[in-house]
Amino acid sequence: MINAWNVLKTRLRQGHRTTAWPEEAPTFPDRFRGRPAIDGTKCPEGCDDCEKSCPTQAIRFDPGIRLDLGRCLFCAECVNACPEGAIRYTADHRMAARNREDLVLAGNGAEMRLAAALDAKMKSLFGRSLKLRQVAAGDCSGCALELQALNNVVFDLGRFGIQFVASPRHADGILLTGPVTKNMKLALQKTYDAIPQPRLVIAVGACAISGGPFRGSPAVLVGADNPPAAADPLPVDLYIPGCPPHPLTILDGLLRLLGRLESGGGHKL
Amino acid sequence: MxxxxxxxxxxxxxxxxxxxxxxxxxxxxxxxxxxxxxxxxxxxxxxxxxxxxxxxxxxxxxxxxxxxxxxxxxxxxxxxxxxxxxxxxxxxxxxxxxxxxGHPWLKPVRYPGGTPFFSARGEELHEVAVGPVHAGIIEPGHFRFQCQGENVLHLEIQLGYQHRGAETLLETAPAHRAMVVAESIAGDTVIGHATAYCNVTEALSACAVSPRAHALRAVALELERLANHVGDLGALCADVGFLPSAAYFGRLRGEFLNMLMDLSGNRYGRSLIRPGGVLFDLHPRMADDFLSTLNRAGREIHSAADLMFETPSVLARLEGAGTVSEWACRDLGLVGPAARACGWTIDVRSDHPHGAYRFAHIPVSTVSGGDVYARAMVRRLEIERSIHFLESQVRDLPEGSQDLRNTCGARPPRRMAVSLVEGWRGEITHVASTGEAGEIQRYKIKDPSFHNWTALSLALRETPISDFPLCNKSFNLSYAGHDL
Missing domain, CATH: 3.30.460.80 (NADH:ubiquinone oxidoreductase Nqo5 subunit)
Incomplete structure (x- = not known):
């Protein structure tokens, strides 16, 4: 009896905590490193300081500056290296894309193409109820932690009808994290094969997309989109960049895939 | 020696x-x-x-x-x-x-498959194999149980699925790449491993770090500890089916991650710690915000923890579950909260203090018993002490915002450096040695999980297999940190 009273008292004290997003815009601290913005017109002739500073070769000149979000770790090196302030981080958390090449940002002011919704048939299958199976294949656990965080009361993934499930047999798709270690290749393939068709593949984080900091290590197969010739690449339906992506970046990507976000970010039921 | x-x-x-x-x-x-x-x-x-x-x-x-x-x-x-x-x-x-x-069980550590598991035979015995892909959002590993009915006689843990070649990359990659690899050894211990990596790098190149940068590293390390300890208490509540505190701790964990994001721009503190110091300062206005958040979160944790530790049905599940004896703890050389829950007073922050811990001491929290309850209680005590430490550090940060990051010079040849850091799981050890030209010749990483995985095996002996998730959570060890 006393305990029941304590439960109620603590419940009242803890309050309601679920974020007002997507009805309201999210707030991030000043230093938050969301989607980068590049202004190629500021690049001095012949300067490649940012390219040299990048630990994962996410930046290249061809001939204008290009930044690959699939490789970007969202560290501060390029911003600090640039003498002209041509690269800066915005507070925009939205950056998931359907195509690998959409992750490459240009310095010519072109808007990034955010993830488009699934086609009508897939949307009618998964739009209101999506069950996903996560597979960590060499992730440091950073991405997995942010996926777990989606289950807490702040982000509350369940309110959108999306759920992480224990068995691939119950899943509509796979959430892949990590650069796919050689030691996880077989288990990943078996898990994927166990998911009934049609199925989705969602690559979460720089490692799953491009190998991240482990790209080039002989122990890994370099992410979902670029395995060596011997491995069958998984057909990726959604790329969610970050190291790790903020929970709202992941949620934004999932809801866009399901066609449940207007382009501005408002929630459409 | x-x-x-x-x-x-x-x-x-x-x-x-x-x-x-x-x-x-x-x-x-x-x-x-x-x-x-x-x-x-x-x-x-x-x-x-x-x-x-x-x-x-x-x-x-x-x-x-x-x-x-x-x-x-x-x-x-x-x-x-x-x-x-x-x-x-x-x-x-x-x-x-x-x-x-003469090694009694000489098997690969990070290359699973191909070697047999320990097995027990008998009419009433059976074997349970779990993994590498598990039921939750957790890392991969293989668990092989030998059971008599519900009772576990023996558990063998085979890891290695997360092996990414981190040591090799730290030996061969250029410095800016090596730094992000060090931050990715274990994604829940970004600050712990980044600090150990920088301590080693600075020791080799005789680079001095300013007192303010040291203090900010300690602030980040304690925020990391708080986020993980609070999250672990919530996960323990979830595993015994006590959802109120599970929900509160789950949310409160985010308070500390968000403080790390305020400081460094990333919820896990990535890009904060770099050789020579730190990349971000804590301004006076931020310090005030930190103090009020610490105060509020501290009170809310207290109320959620009171509820947890005063609910008889929770205590009944925690007490006596997954016990590790004190002699086993010393024999295996356990570290961190798992060792302190066996009554062993070891903590790098006070035994081998580095940086800000040389000037500000945190009392070591120990509990005896070695069961899930003891491991939960050590975390509760450490949460309170970390909050007190943070309040005093944030209130009185050393002066010197202008030299937060010094440049590290060249590494001299044929030297070695050792760095110990008390991560939230326990003692992190990094050792690096240089070759003839000052290049990194060998980089050795030891995550605390390397010591403590065997303790989980022992904790499961003579325990119902249905208690495995609870016991596992009470250690919450890193697969990636072990597999490297």
Missing amino acids: LTAQNGESFKIGDVPRLPPSKFRQEILDGVGRGLRISALFGIQQENRTIGLFCVLAHDAENKLSVLSTAVTGRFESLTPDCPQAHLFEREIAEQFEVVPA
Whole structure:
């Protein structure tokens, strides 16, 4: 009896905590490193300081500056290296894309193409109820932690009808994290094969997309989109960049895939 | 033995090179006197000789001892007389072509498959195999249980699925890449491993770090501890089906991640710590916000923890579950909260203080019993003490916002440095040595999980298999940190 009273008292004290997003815009601290913005017109002739500073070769000149979000770790090196302030981080958390090449940002002011919704048939299958199976294949656990965080009361993934499930047999798709270690290749393939068709593949984080900091290590197969010739690449339906992506970046990507976000970010039921 | 302090560098030539039998005996004698093996690893040398190096932690005297030997082919295993060495020797056998003769269970550490599991036979016995892909959002690993009915007789844990080659990358990659690899050794311990990496790098190149940068590193390390300890208490509540506190702790964990994001722009503190100091300062206005958040979150944690620790149905599940005895704890050389829950007073922050911990001490939290309850209670106590430490650090940060990051010079040749950091799971050890041109010749990482996984096996003995998730969560070890 006393305990029941304590439960109620603590419940009242803890309050309601679920974020007002997507009805309201999210707030991030000043230093938050969301989607980068590049202004190629500021690049001095012949300067490649940012390219040299990048630990994962996410930046290249061809001939204008290009930044690959699939490789970007969202560290501060390029911003600090640039003498002209041509690269800066915005507070925009939205950056998931359907195509690998959409992750490459240009310095010519072109808007990034955010993830488009699934086609009508897939949307009618998964739009209101999506069950996903996560597979960590060499992730440091950073991405997995942010996926777990989606289950807490702040982000509350369940309110959108999306759920992480224990068995691939119950899943509509796979959430892949990590650069796919050689030691996880077989288990990943078996898990994927166990998911009934049609199925989705969602690559979460720089490692799953491009190998991240482990790209080039002989122990890994370099992410979902670029395995060596011997491995069958998984057909990726959604790329969610970050190291790790903020929970709202992941949620934004999932809801866009399901066609449940207007382009501005408002929630459409 | 060469005596060194945490975060010091020394000439490799000054490390005594003993004959293998003397090396073995010195370690046995040291461990007999209460020293712990903090690291034991090989370095490839000319011909087919392997240099074996051992770092012994002398916790009571705040110092480290380093000794070495050279072996080829076979050497006498320490493990039969010193169980602490068991996984280190398996790792050495896997990384180099040497055999620790007499090792009772010589199997690969990071290359699963191909070797049989320990098995028990009998009419009433059965085997349960779990993993590498598990039911939740967790990392991969394989668990093999030998059971009699519900009761677990033995659990063998085979890891390695997360092996990404982190040590090799730290030896070969350019500095800016190595730094992000160090931050990704274990994604829940970004600050712990980044600090250990920078301490080693700074020790090798004799780079001084300003007191303010040291204090900010300590602030980040305690925020990381708080986020993880609070999250673990919530996960324990979820595993015993007590959802109110599970929900509150789950949300409160985010408060500390968000403080790390306020400071560094990333919820796990990535890009904060760099060789020579830190990249971000804590401005006075942010410090005020930190203090009020700490105060509020501290009170909310207190109320959620009171509810947890005063609910009889929770205590009934935690008490007496997954017990590790005190002798097993010392035999295996456990570290961190798992060791302190067995009543062992070890904590790098007070035994081998580095950076800001040399000036501000955190009392060591110990509980006796060695069960899930004790591991939960150690976390609760450490949460309170970390909050007090943070409040005092944030209130009185050392002056010096202008030299937060100093440049590190070139590394001299043929030197070695050892760094110990008390991550939230326990003692992180990084050792680096340089070659003829000052290049990194060997980089050795030891995550606390490397010591503690075996404790989970022992905790499961004579325990119902249905308690496995609870026991596992009470340790919450890193797969990636173990697999490297």
